[in-house]
Amino acid sequence: MDIKACTGCGTCELVCAYKHFGVHNPRKSAIRVMPPTFETPYNVPVVCRQCARPKCAEECPVNAIYIADNGVVLVDEKSCMGCRACAEACPFGAIFFHPEVPTPIKCDLCGGDPECVRWCPTGALRLKSPLALGDEARRRTARALSRGVK
């Protein structure tokens, strides 16, 4: 996620809700962009980070949240009781509830090809393998350190 590239256009919100619910309603999406404020002059997208030790799953009283084989954190909607403990537990605020939807609205990565990433007009949202995380920083490091080699 590239915070500096995010413009706050909210296309991600709308297409997420459309993909999952077939409606035009950003409050039914699993991603939200926080607009700039006096203190934080950036647009900041908030979406599930697919934690390896998810707080939401820890706090779920009926163990409805689980990690699938591909590492995606998913909700078993049959056993979920809609208590909202997960939304309170998530330190990022990346789980959402809507009055018309009993279960949590949470990013499922669209099965591997996220709609939000496809539509993001500036490339602020990208899907990366955990193995590639930090790759850009490592390349910067490599460039910086190479310069010092005599």
Next chain:
Amino acid sequence: MAAIKGGYAGRIAWVDLTKRQVSIKDVDPVFAREYVGGRGWGARIVWDHVPPEADPLGPENVLVVAAGPLTGLLVPGAGKVSFSAISPETGYYGDSNSGGFFGPELKHAGFDALIITGASKEPVYLWVEDGQIEIRDASSYWGMGGLEVQEALRRDLGDSSIKVASIGPAGENLVSIACVNCDWRNAGRCGMGAVMGSKRLKAIAVRGSLDIPVADPEALYEEAKGAFKHVRDHEFARVLRKYGLAWYIDWSNENACLPVKNFRFGTYELHEAINAETMLKRVVTTSTACPRCPMCCGKFSYVRSGRYAGTAIDGPEYETLAMLGANCCLPTVEDVVYANWLCDNLGLDTISAGNIIAFAIECYEKGIIGPEDTGGLELRYGDPDCVFKLLELMAKREGIGDVLARGVKFAANKFGGGSERFAMHVKGLEQSAYDVRAAPAMGLAYATADIGAHHNRAWAITYDIEKGRDTYTRDKAEKVIYLQHVRPLFDMLGCCRLQWVETGLSLDYYAKAYEAATGIKVSADELLRASERVFNLTRAINVRRGLTSAEDRLPDRVFEEPVPDGVVKGYKLDRAKFAELLRAYYELRGWDPETGVPTRAKLEELGLKDVADALGL
């Protein structure tokens, strides 16, 4: 007529602030279709419900806050909401629109429009949520800045996702050029903030969780794919994505149409200090976009150090950079950022504010006013503190600020001494940031715009640059009329026009999007017809309020003082040729070539027989 299947939220709320009553009505399908939405709805409601003699700042004026059928949908830049009323600046029909997320939120709360009538005795704000509207006490918010009150409301209501339209002290104090803040964006023009202030309406806070119905969501989605790709990949969209509308500072300077020192000069020697490159280098933290816009023409500025450290603002965009920056000769981009913040938080329109301040400074330079009029304040170009002080005095209506707060037309009448000749306004609305001395079509656009000298109706200057900067051919009148129908159409649909202007996204796309959203089959020509209907209706409102062709005029300066600099040095408009062009415009519009009043035949052709009857034609 069958019910409409989508696009519209389906309900309009009438809020009577005198009686403190709210009544909610279903949208009438015929009305919806004939006037589309946004400014179109505003115009019809103003025509129907505001008595011709009503005082713009009295309880009889009606403020229409209307989104359009595309607002909030998957359409590029579909976030527009219009504020319409009789304007305190001109005394005629006025409207102003804002991008941002307020419009979509209103529709998610179940309303296409709020119609505010009467006036409250005490300060109030509206709380709008999912089909419910409450009129709430706002005495603790009265006096707050237009931006600060939004933060305060979100804090007190306990949700940062609430969207707010608000006014600052200028609106409260009935300053003619007061704007409405919609989060970081503004409905700046025509004094809609003063109309809100006259009703003691400090803010409208909205939270909506409802779906916006769509007749054929699949078709809308498929159309959107192509449209988004078109805009995203367009060459000029890339420029705007990087530089924002500030890019036009260099363009205007090159074409010598940048307003400098009250439209005396067409180029600014320090333009590089306030252009897009400099903004990017010094203050911009990120781009900002209206809902679902791949172009993101907004640039967010944050000053990290120095005198203005901590100042944060969405902007400045071209008009603000030109009117407060170039026109008042501010020396650095940080000065403009701070002036922009002051305007937004005080609740002043940056365009009118920059115009009026530059005018006051010219009057001071020429000795028409002196220190005895300004309370000892020395007025001079290039002095940021002078600009900041005048903004504050205007918002508070203190000293000379009380005169300037009523607009440049009023100030010129008050100051006299020939200052009327360089009071840069049409019908009382201060001219926006294009000098027209070498742009007859743009001059015609300013002279004939229903709201006064604003570029939103017809940005015809590119046509002048293409076809000749001193030509008055009939095609220019045709072009202005065409633009006056296309551009305001977007304000009716509830989306931004720039995707059409800058990337050539076709009108057929919008017709298809409208059809997918509403289920009403319509062609681009029919939509343009609706826009023509609205333009004739706003003309009728103005005629009923006493407008004559004498007010389809331009300031004397553009006919008398040649451009002293730049690529069009020596150019000025020719009165006789311009009068001919205006006459051609009336004829092409089907208006009386002498009086400029729409003919009965034209009004009937547009389905406005009742309007023709009311005008006694």
